[in-house]
Amino acid sequence: MNQSSLSISFFRQDVLEVAPQLLGKIVQLKTKAGNRYFFITETEAYCGEEDMGCHCSKGRTTRTEIMYHAGGVYYVYLIYGMYWMLNIVTGKINQPQAVLIRGIKEFDVTTGKVFANYNGPGKTGKVLGINKSLYGTPVLQDNRIKILSHNFQGSTDKIKTAPRVGIDYAEDEWKNKPWRFILS
DNA sequence: TGAGTGATCGTA
DNA sequence: ACGATCACTCAC
Numbered sequence: 001m002n003q004s005s006l007s008i009s010f011f012r013q014d015v016l017e018v019a020p021q022l023l024g025k026i027v028q029l030k031t032k033a034g035n036r037y038f039f040i041t042e043t044e045a046y047c048g049e050e051d052m053g054c055h056c057s058k059g060r061t062t063r064t065e066i067m068y069h070a071g072g073v074y075y076v077y078l079i080y081g082m083y084w085m086l087n088i089v090t091g092k093i094n095q096p097q098a099v100l101i102r103g104i105k106e107f108d109v110t111t112g113k114v115f116a117n118y119n120g121p122g123k124t125g126k127v128l129g130i131n132k133s134l135y136g137t138p139v140l141q142d143n144r145i146k147i148l149s150h151n152f153q154g155s156t157d158k159i160k161t162a163p164r165v166g167i168d169y170a171e172d173e174w175k176n177k178p179w180r181f182i183l184s
Numbered sequence: 185t186g187a188g189t190g191a192t193c194g195t196a
Numbered sequence: 197a198c199g200a201t202c203a204c205t206c207a208c
Contacts, residue, residue, distance in 0.1 A: 044203070053203075063192065081189025083204050100203055122204045132191095166203045 001037075001109060003028070005140055006149045011072035015090040015097035018071070019045040020159055020181045022088075022099060024151035029128060030144050035109070038128075039152035042103035042119070044164050045179040046087075048096055052174040053167035056096035066136045067096035074134045074142070076125075083122035084130040088139060102165075102180070104128075105152075112153060158184045 006025065011018060020043070027038040046054035055064045055077075066075050067089055075087040075098045091097040104124050106116040118127050128145060139147060161178035168175065 046203075055203080058193080061193070077203090078189090078191060079202055080204055081191075081202095083189095085203065087203085098203095102203085120204070164203070169201090 001026075001148075003146070004149045006147050008072045008140060010149075011088060011090050011139060012070055012092060013090065015045040015047050015099060016179070018088075018090045019043045019099045019179070020161075022101070022147075023159055023181055023183045026148040026150065026152055027104060027128070028146040028148060030146075036106060037109045038104040038106050038118075040101060040103070041105050041117075041183045042101075043181045044100040044102055045181075046098050046100065047179070051177075052170040053164055053177075054096070054098075060096075064096065067098050068094050069136070071097070072139050074137050074139060076130055076132060076134045078132070079122075084125035084132075085121050086125050086128065086130045086134075103182075107152065160184050 022040050022043050025040050029036045049056045051057060056067050060068060063077055066073060069089055070093040071090040073089045075089050077085055079085055086101045087098040089098050100121055101124055102121045103119045105114050107114045118124050160182045162180040162182060163176050163178060164180045
C-alpha cells in the first residue's frame with residue numbers, strides 16, 4: 001500500500017474542488033491493535049460567509065475561527081450533545097470553507113474487501129475516535145489519522161451530487177445547492 | 185416521529 | 197445567566 005499523504009496544496013484549493021476529490025481517498029487510522037483502513041464515501045462542501053448553510057454565515061466566532069485559517073487543518077465540533085463532526089478546512093486564508101466527511105467504508109487491506117459501512121457524519125466521527133483535541137490540528141501533522149493521496153480501487157468512477165443535509169433553516173438558494181457528494 | 189445530549193451563541 | 201438551536205442517530 002502506497003502510504004503517501006495528500007499534499008497541503010490539495011487542501012488549499014477551493015472547497016468545490018476538494019469535496020468531490022476526497023471521495024474514494026483512503027484514510028489510515030492508527031490504533032493499538034494496528035492500522036485500520038477506510039475510504040471516504042460521502043462529503044459536503046460549506047463555502048464562505050455568503051453560504052447561508054455554512055457556520056461562517058454568522059461570521060467569525062470562537063467555534064468558526066479555524067475556518068478562516070488556510071486549508072489543511074481540522075475543524076471539529078460537537079452536535080446534539082453526542083456527535084463529533086469531522087471537517088477539513090479548505091481554501092486560502094480568510095476564505096472560510098470546510099468539507100464535512102459524511103461517510104466512510106472500512107476494508108481489509110490485504111484482500112481489498114469492504115466489510116463495514118459508516119454512513120452519516122456521527123458514525124464516521126465515532127469510529128475514527130474524533131474529539132475536540134483534533135480542532136485546528138494540521139491534517140498532515142496528525143499522527144493518528146492519515147489521509148492518503150490515492151484512491152480505493154475503482155472508487156472514483158461514479159460521483160452523485162445532492163442537496164446538503166440538515167440546513168433547512170437556509171434560504172432555497174443555498175439549501176438547494178448540489179454540494180453533497182456521494183460515491184455510488 | 186420524537187427522545188437524547190451539551191456546547192455555542194444571541195439576548196439580557 | 198438563560199434559553200433556543202443544532203451540518204445526528206436510533207428506537208418506536
